[in-house]
Amino acid sequence: MxxxxxxxxxxxxxxxxxxxxxxxxxxxxxxxxxxxxxxxxxxxxxxxxxxxxxxxxxxxxxxxxxxxxxxxxxxxxxxxxxxxxxxxxxxxxxxxxxxxxxxxxxxxxxxxxxxxxxxxxxxxxxxxxxxxxxxxxxxxxxxxxxxxxxxxxxxxxxEQESFEEMLHGTPWQHRVLVHQATGVVMTTLHVPAAESLSLLRAHAVAEDVAVVTVARGVVEDGDTAWLGAPSPRPRPGSDGR
The missing domain is CATH 3.30.450.40 (GAF domain)
Incomplete structure (x- = not known):
């Protein structure tokens, strides 16, 4: 399947x-x-x-x-x-x-x-x-x-909603992550903010996880492979060695 x-x-x-x-x-x-x-x-x-x-x-x-x-x-x-x-x-x-x-x-x-x-x-x-x-x-x-x-x-x-409608009632830290991840999607795919946010949500649905989980992966872990873009290489020493 x-x-x-x-x-x-x-x-x-x-x-x-x-x-x-x-x-x-x-x-x-x-x-x-x-x-x-x-x-x-x-x-x-x-x-x-x-x-x-x-x-x-x-x-x-x-x-x-x-x-x-x-x-x-x-x-x-x-x-x-x-x-x-x-x-x-x-x-x-x-x-x-x-x-x-x-x-x-x-x-x-x-x-x-x-x-x-x-x-x-x-x-x-x-x-x-x-x-x-x-x-x-x-x-x-x-x-x-x-x-x-x-x-x-x-x-x-x-889900073509505004940021505030989508993020209403969520912790401010989560809002920041989603805003930042939306910016990454915009830059990578050259699409508007509303469409970028909707694509984040679509990926969350596809993976059966929360939107903030997808956003955290994009912002903190550089997980952009699902956008068709290579994930950035780890910085020297980022693995603690």
């Missing part, structure tokens, strides 16, 4: 190499699509009635989401409603969503459309990552990477 920590570093590397600009959501969307080797994709938040497409890699990707809104069906809706991955071929003749497949085939041709939910818990999802790719079946590992990527994206998108 692919662990969350195995997905975060590759995602960060792709994100760091992205020079396309745009909002955090747009950059994350492009990074996810590239990581999964897809042709394009989109990120959406909210339920069917109030669903909002927050990012898309192209006009075609956004039209695919608009198409689902218009028809009231499709893989994004299914993944959100059932909190499970949905895998659809636009050339399928046995699908229960014939209207979507027919219209999507006219828009994209013969492609595989996969929708991965952003889970909050076992009972709820908050949005979806939907990508379209070549029609060939995906391997189990690739599907697991898609599932883990969507889970991490959900954390980042939902």
């Amino acid at each position: 692919v662990e969350r920590s195995e997905v975060l570093l590759p995602l960060l590397r792709v994100l760091a190499a992205d020079t396309g600009g745009g909002s955090a959501s747009e950059r994350l969307c492009r990074a996810a699509v590239r990581l999964l080797g897809a042709r394009g994709g989109a990120l959406s938040l909210g339920a069917t009635e109030d669903r909002v497409v927050v990012a898309a890699t192209s006009t075609t990707a956004r039209r695919m989401e608009d198409l689902q809104d218009l028809l009231g069906e499709g893989p994004s809706f299914e993944a959100f409603a059932h909190r499970r991955r949905r895998d659809t071929l636009t050339s399928s003749v046995a699908s229960v969503h014939v209207a979507f497949e027919t219209a999507a085939y006219g828009l994209l041709g013969d492609v595989r459309v996969l929708a991965f939910p952003f889970p909050v818990d076992d009972a709820r999802a908050v949005g979806t990552l939907t990508v379209y790719a070549d029609p060939a079946p995906w391997s189990r590992t690739r599907l697991e990477v898609g599932t883990r990527t969507a889970a991490l994206l959900g954390v980042v998108l939902l």
Whole structure:
């Protein structure tokens, strides 16, 4: 099984190499699509009635989401409603969503459309990552990477909070550590403060530890390998000899 920590570093590397600009959501969307080797994709938040497409890699990707809104069906809706991955071929003749497949085939041709939910818990999802790719079946590992990527994206998108909101009620020493670690992420990946903080939180979720634990590792131990950057060499004598 692919662990969350195995997905975060590759995602960060792709994100760091992205020079396309745009909002955090747009950059994350492009990074996810590239990581999964897809042709394009989109990120959406909210339920069917109030669903909002927050990012898309192209006009075609956004039209695919608009198409689902218009028809009231499709893989994004299914993944959100059932909190499970949905895998659809636009050339399928046995699908229960014939209207979507027919219209999507006219828009994209013969492609595989996969929708991965952003889970909050076992009972709820908050949005979806939907990508379209070549029609060939995906391997189990690739599907697991898609599932883990969507889970991490959900954390980042939902945790775009200010420093004070995130750190409210925590000891001031912890606040200092998180502020300092956020600065390291900003410098390393060249991303804004809010996005850097969200990435710290995503790494904490991936490792199942507190944010301050990740921050302490970055600031005090030089643990930046998860950012795709080498950890600094120990200073002479730092081992006490």
